[in-house]
Amino acid sequence: MIKTEWQHIEAHLPAWLEESRQAARRGKVADYIPELAHAPADALGCTLIDTNGNTTNAGDCGLTFTMQSISKVFTLLLALMDRGEERVFNHVGMEPSGDDYNSMLKLELVEPGKPFNPLINAGAIAVTALIKGDSTDEQFVRIRDFFRMIAGDSSIDCNYDVYASEHRTAHRNRSLAYFLKDNDVLADEIAVEDVLDVYFRQCAIEVNCEQLARMGMVLANGGYDLVTGQSLIPYRYVQIAKTFMVTCGMYNASGEFAIQAGIPAKSGVSGGIIALVPGRYGIGVIGPALNSKGNSTAGIDLLRKLSVQYNWSIF
Numbered sequence: 001m002i003k004t005e006w007q008h009i010e011a012h013l014p015a016w017l018e019e020s021r022q023a024a025r026r027g028k029v030a031d032y033i034p035e036l037a038h039a040p041a042d043a044l045g046c047t048l049i050d051t052n053g054n055t056t057n058a059g060d061c062g063l064t065f066t067m068q069s070i071s072k073v074f075t076l077l078l079a080l081m082d083r084g085e086e087r088v089f090n091h092v093g094m095e096p097s098g099d100d101y102n103s104m105l106k107l108e109l110v111e112p113g114k115p116f117n118p119l120i121n122a123g124a125i126a127v128t129a130l131i132k133g134d135s136t137d138e139q140f141v142r143i144r145d146f147f148r149m150i151a152g153d154s155s156i157d158c159n160y161d162v163y164a165s166e167h168r169t170a171h172r173n174r175s176l177a178y179f180l181k182d183n184d185v186l187a188d189e190i191a192v193e194d195v196l197d198v199y200f201r202q203c204a205i206e207v208n209c210e211q212l213a214r215m216g217m218v219l220a221n222g223g224y225d226l227v228t229g230q231s232l233i234p235y236r237y238v239q240i241a242k243t244f245m246v247t248c249g250m251y252n253a254s255g256e257f258a259i260q261a262g263i264p265a266k267s268g269v270s271g272g273i274i275a276l277v278p279g280r281y282g283i284g285v286i287g288p289a290l291n292s293k294g295n296s297t298a299g300i301d302l303l304r305k306l307s308v309q310y311n312w313s314i315f
């Protein structure tokens, strides 16, 4: 009997994952946020979900990890829903920066202070400042509840050890945020430390591969909930998010990943990657060992392998 693609994936994912695990040796676990350094360097886990809600797990998918930069995609979506496209893109650009995620190089070069895109740290901080709420707690709760709704899981929350660890050591993000403030990208009434506090909490939201795959599935499904068919995110904003994932999701390795895998994806320094095959799959990956660009070495290897095998590239 001829196997469907899904049956083929289910049968082969564990072996491919074990092959890709070797690539973890080429990477290093992030330690600039000290709490992240405890993650197991050789771990690799992956979950795929299809449009029927079928789920397949392989490897260390029981591991929980903080979303870090993956959160930026969903905070951007909430900011777009809160404020609309015009207001958001007054504060942040739409172009890949070609620099590291925490770079300040281009901030002063083009339109002074306006970050190149919402997925680099400076841009993400500017976007977090746009989230509605009367206090930092209210802003964070709105972000957390939005993530819970997209993942369909009300247990999702912040890992406060990771949050505190970043809060203590984030000298570079502080300098980016103060620079934004100096250039009026952060409005008068916004205190820099307040925005950073929400941003650190958002980055420290903890998930597992399956929760990430479910979030990816909502994007793959055009913003619609798989079970209820209800629209959770307007399609136009899903389109914007997917485009940023392709052009900026893997930072200054986005071009290489687009050529090699060709699917929308977003990485985080915890080693997580969210990816999706439009109309077909949501994917969550964790592999804490990172390459020099801040992306999971084993995670990228596995996604590349899957995409080539099943011809997933959208290009």
Ligand code: DON
Pocket (backbone or CB within 6 Å): 067, 068, 069, 070, 101, 102, 121, 166, 173, 203, 267, 268, 269, 270, 293, 294, 295
């Ligand atoms: O702001 C930071 O540096 C972290 N909270 C997030 C950075 C990150 O995940 C970059 N991704 N590869």
